Amino acid sequence: MSEAVLKTEKVSKVYTMGKREVHALSDLNLQVNKGEFVAIMGPSGSGKTTLLNVLGCLDKPTAGKVILDGVDISKLPERELYKIRRNKIGFIFQTFNLLPYLSACENVELPMEPTKRPKNERRQRARELLKLVGLSGREEHRPQRLSAGEQQRVAIARAMANDPAIILADEPTGNLDTENKYEIVRLLANLNITQGTTVVIVSHDSQVASHTERMLLLRDGRIAKEKQGLHLLKKKLMCPYCGGKIQPSDARCPSCRKRL
Amino acid sequence: MLVIIALSFTLAIMISIPAGVVANQDSTQSLTQRFNSTIMDTEQQINQTTTLVEVSTSNGGMFSSSPSEISGFPSNMSGPPSGTYPPRSAFTLEEFDLNESVVGNISSIAGVKDVVPFLVKSSSETTEETITTPRGDFTISRPLYTITGVSLNSSLIDEYPVLPTNITAGRNLREGDSGVLLMSLNLTEYYGVGVGSEVEVNGTSFMVIGIYDQTGQGFMETRGVYMNLTDAQTTTNETGNVSRLDVYAENASCVDTINTQVQTMYSAEINSREMSVQTYADRLANLQSQQTRYTEILISAESTVAQTQSVATQEIIVALAATSLIVLFVMLYTVRERTKEIGTLKAIGFSNWSVMSQFMLEGVMLSLAAGVVGIGIATVGAPILSGVLLPAVNPFGSRNTGFQIGGLDSATSLGSSATSAVVTPSIMLLALGAAVLLGAVGSLYPAWRASRTRPAEAMRYE
Numbered sequence: 019m020s021e022a023v024l025k026t027e028k029v030s031k032v033y034t035m036g037k038r039e040v041h042a043l044s045d046l047n048l049q050v051n052k053g054e055f056v057a058i059m060g061p062s063g064s065g066k067t068t069l070l071n072v073l074g075c076l077d078k079p080t081a082g083k084v085i086l087d088g089v090d091i092s093k094l095p096e097r098e099l100y101k102i103r104r105n106k107i108g109f110i111f112q113t114f115n116l117l118p119y120l121s122a123c124e125n126v127e128l129p130m131e132p133t134k135r136p137k138n139e140r141r142q143r144a145r146e147l148l149k150l151v152g153l154s155g156r157e158e159h160r161p162q163r164l165s166a167g168e169q170q171r172v173a174i175a176r177a178m179a180n181d182p183a184i185i186l187a188d189e190p191t192g193n194l195d196t197e198n199k200y201e202i203v204r205l206l207a208n209l210n211i212t213q214g215t216t217v218v219i220v221s222h223d224s225q226v227a228s229h230t231e232r233m234l235l236l237r238d239g240r241i242a243k244e245k246q247g248l249h250l251l252k253k254k255l256m257c258p259y260c261g262g263k264i265q266p267s268d269a270r271c272p273s274c275r276k277r278l
Numbered sequence: 279m280l281v282i283i284a285l286s287f288t289l290a291i292m293i294s295i296p297a298g299v300v301a302n303q304d305s306t307q308s309l310t311q312r313f314n315s316t317i318m319d320t321e322q323q324i325n326q327t328t329t330l331v332e333v334s335t336s337n338g339g340m341f342s343s344s345p346s347e348i349s350g351f352p353s354n355m356s357g358p359p360s361g362t363y364p365p366r367s368a369f370t371l372e373e374f375d376l377n378e379s380v381v382g383n384i385s386s387i388a389g390v391k392d393v394v395p396f397l398v399k400s401s402s403e404t405t406e407e408t409i410t411t412p413r414g415d416f417t418i419s420r421p422l423y424t425i426t427g428v429s430l431n432s433s434l435i436d437e438y439p440v441l442p443t444n445i446t447a448g449r450n451l452r453e454g455d456s457g458v459l460l461m462s463l464n465l466t467e468y469y470g471v472g473v474g475s476e477v478e479v480n481g482t483s484f485m486v487i488g489i490y491d492q493t494g495q496g497f498m499e500t501r502g503v504y505m506n507l508t509d510a511q512t513t514t515n516e517t518g519n520v521s522r523l524d525v526y527a528e529n530a531s532c533v534d535t536i537n538t539q540v541q542t543m544y545s546a547e548i549n550s551r552e553m554s555v556q557t558y559a560d561r562l563a564n565l566q567s568q569q570t571r572y573t574e575i576l577i578s579a580e581s582t583v584a585q586t587q588s589v590a591t592q593e594i595i596v597a598l599a600a601t602s603l604i605v606l607f608v609m610l611y612t613v614r615e616r617t618k619e620i621g622t623l624k625a626i627g628f629s630n631w632s633v634m635s636q637f638m639l640e641g642v643m644l645s646l647a648a649g650v651v652g653i654g655i656a657t658v659g660a661p662i663l664s665g666v667l668l669p670a671v672n673p674f675g676s677r678n679t680g681f682q683i684g685g686l687d688s689a690t691s692l693g694s695s696a697t698s699a700v701v702t703p704s705i706m707l708l709a710l711g712a713a714v715l716l717g718a719v720g721s722l723y724p725a726w727r728a729s730r731t732r733p734a735e736a737m738r739y740e
Contacts, residue, residue, distance in 0.1 A: 071734040076625060076737070077732070103624070103626065104627020104628075109622075113618075115622040115737075128623075132629065176626065177626075
C-alpha cells in the first residue's frame with residue numbers, strides 16, 4: 019500500500035574516541051513511507067543527530083544500508099553524494115543557516131544554482147515557494163531583517179527548492195518561541211497535506227513531535243518505541259481533540275478552539 | 279578592507295621595484311651609450327690630431343690634467359674639435375695672449391705645414407646659473423658667451439676642423455667675411471635673434487649670418503659666436519694677438535721636432551706658464567686617461583645595476599611570498615569563520631569543486647582588488663618606494679668624485695632618472711597577472727580545506 023521513500027537496514031555508526039568506541043547507532047531499522055510526517059525523538063546522546071546525518075548523506079554509516087528513493091546511498095562516493103543531497107533531500111536546520119548576504123529569494127534559489135535550470139525559472143520557483151510558506155512581499159529582505167520564524171520559513175522554502183524526495187529537519191523549532199514553533203510545525207504539516215511532502219523531524223520537544231503522525235523514540239542508538247501522533251487525524255481534516263471538521267490552514271479548531 | 283590595504287602595499291612594492299630597476303637600467307644604458315660614443319669620438323679625435331701641435335696661452339689649453347677641466351670633456355667632443363672653448367668660470371686667471379708674430383715664427387719651423395690661429399675671448403657679461411644635481415643645487419657664474427676669432431683663410435678652414443659644422447640656419451663663415459658672425463643656437467634663443475639680425479659685440483655691430491647647433495657639448499653648453507679673426511681682434515681690443523695656435527705638421531714624424539723647437543723658442547714663456555705646447559702624444563695620454571676613467575665609471579655603474587638587480591630579485595621574492603601568505607591567512611580565517619556556511623552549502627547540494635572554486639575566486643578577487651589599489655599606490659609612490667627599497671640607484675652616488683669625473687652632464691641625468699621609476703602599462707599588466715596568480719596560490723590551500731569540510735561537522739560548528 020505505502021511505498022518506502024527512506025529505509026535503513028541494520029545501520030550502525032561507531033565513533034572512535036581515543037581507545038573507546040561509542041556506538042551512536044546500532045543495527046537500526048527504520049522505514050519512512052512516501053507522504054509521511056515522522057518525528058524522531060530521544061534524549062540527548064541517543065543518536066538523533068547521527069541518524070539524521072546518516073539519513074541525509076552528511077555522514078556515512080559504519081555498517082548497514084541506507085536506501086533513499088531506491089538508491090543505496092551508504093555505498094556512494096562523495097562525488098555522487100552531493101547530487102543526492104541536492105536533488106533528493108531538503109535540509110532544515112535548527113539555526114536556519116541562511117546566507118546572511120543573500121536575500122530571501124536568493125537563499126531559496128541557492129540549491130537550484132548547480133542545476134541546469136535557467137535563471138528566470140529559478141527565480142520564478144523561488145517566488146512561488148516563498149508564497150507557499152507565506153512570505154510574499156518579503157522576497158528581497160536579507161535574513162537579518164526577518165524574524166526567526168520568517169527565517170525558518172525561508173529555510174523551509176529553500177529545502178523544497180529542488181522538489182526533494184524527503185525533507186529532513188533537525189530541531190526546526192529549537193530556536194523559536196512558542197508562537198513561531200507552532201507556526202512552523204503547522205506549516206510543515208500543511209505542506210505535508212497539501213503538497214504531499216515527506217517530512218522527517220528530529221526533535222526532543224514532545225509537543226512538537228505529537229503534531230506528527232508517527233513518533234519514533236530513539237534510545238541507545240536504536241528505536242525503542244513507536245507512537246502515533248495527532249497528525250494522522252489532521253490528515254483526514256478532523257480535529258484530533260474533538261473530532262470536528264477542520265481546514266489544513268486552521269490555527270485552531272473552529273469548534274473546540276484548541277490549538278492544532 | 280585593512281587586508282586589501284596591506285595587500286595592496288605589498289603589491290605596490292612588487293610593482294615599484296621592477297619599475298625602479300627598469301629606470302635604473304634605462305639610465306645606465308643611456309649613460310653607457312653616451313660614454314661609448316664619447317670614447318669613440320675621443321678615438322676619432324686622436325686619429326685626426328696626429329699631426330697637430332697645439333700652442334696656446336696656458337689658460338686656454340683644454341687638456342691640462344686639472345680634474346675640474348675634465349668636466350668640459352664632453353663639450354670638446356662634438357663641437358669644433360680643438361680647444362675653441364673659453365676658460366670656464368672656474369678659471370678666473372687673467373687671459374694671456376700670444377702676439378701674432380708667433381705665427382710667423384712657428385710657420386718658419388721646418389716641417390710645419392700650416393698654422394691656424396684662434397682668438398678666444400669671453401664676454402665681460404656673465405650669467406648666474408643654477409644646476410640641479412643629486413647632491414644639491416649649485417650656482418655658478420659664467421661668461422654670457424665666448425667670442426672665437428678664426429682665420430678665414432679658405433685653405434685652412436676647408437682642411438682643418440676650425441669652424442662648427444652643424445649649421446642649422448643661414449650659412450657658415452667663409453673666406454672674406456667681415457662684419458658678420460656665426461652664432462650658437464642657445465645664444466640666439468637667449469637674445470631672441472635670428473639669421474640677418476644685427477647684434478652688438480663689445481660696441482661693434484655684426485650681422486648674424488648663420489646659426490650652429492651647439493647641442494651635444496655637455497650639460498652646460500657654451501654660448502658662442504664665431505667671426506673673422508681680425509674682427510675679433512678689433513672688437514676685443516686685442517689687435518695682433520691670438521690665444522691659441524693649432525700647428526699642423528707635414529707628417530707625424532715631424533711633430534716631436536716641431537714640439538722641441540717651439541719649446542726652445544719660447545722657453546721663457548713656457549716656464550712662466552704663459553704659454554703651453556701640447557702634441558699628439560700629450561693629448562693621447564690625456565684622452566686615454568679620460569677613456570680609462572669613463573670605462574671605470576661604466577664598470578662601476580654596471581656593477582651597481584647588477585647589485586641592484588640582485589637586491590630587487592630578493593625583495594620581489596619577499597613581496598611575492600608576503601602577498602601569498604597574506605592571502606593564505608586571510609582565506610584560512612575566512613574559511614574558519616564561514617565553516618557553517620560551507621557546511622550549509624555542502625548540505626544543500628554544492629559539490630566540493632564548486633565550494634573550492636568559490637573560495638578560490640574570492641581569494642583571487644581579494645588580491646585583484648588589492649592589485650588595482652596597489653597599482654594606484656605604485657603609480658604615485660614608485661619613485662619613493664623604489665628609492666627606499668633599492669640600493670644606490672645613482673652609480674655616482676657612492677663616488678664623491680663623480681661630480682668632477684663624470685661631468686655634471688651624466689651625473690645630473692642619472693640623478694633624475696633615479697627618481698623617475700615609472701609604472702608602465704606592461705608592468706601594470708604583469709602586476710595584475712601576478713595578483714591573480716598569487717591570489718590563486720594563496721587561496722588554494724584554504725579553499726581545499728573548505729571543500730574538504732565534512733558538512734556534518736560544519737553544521738555543529740557555531
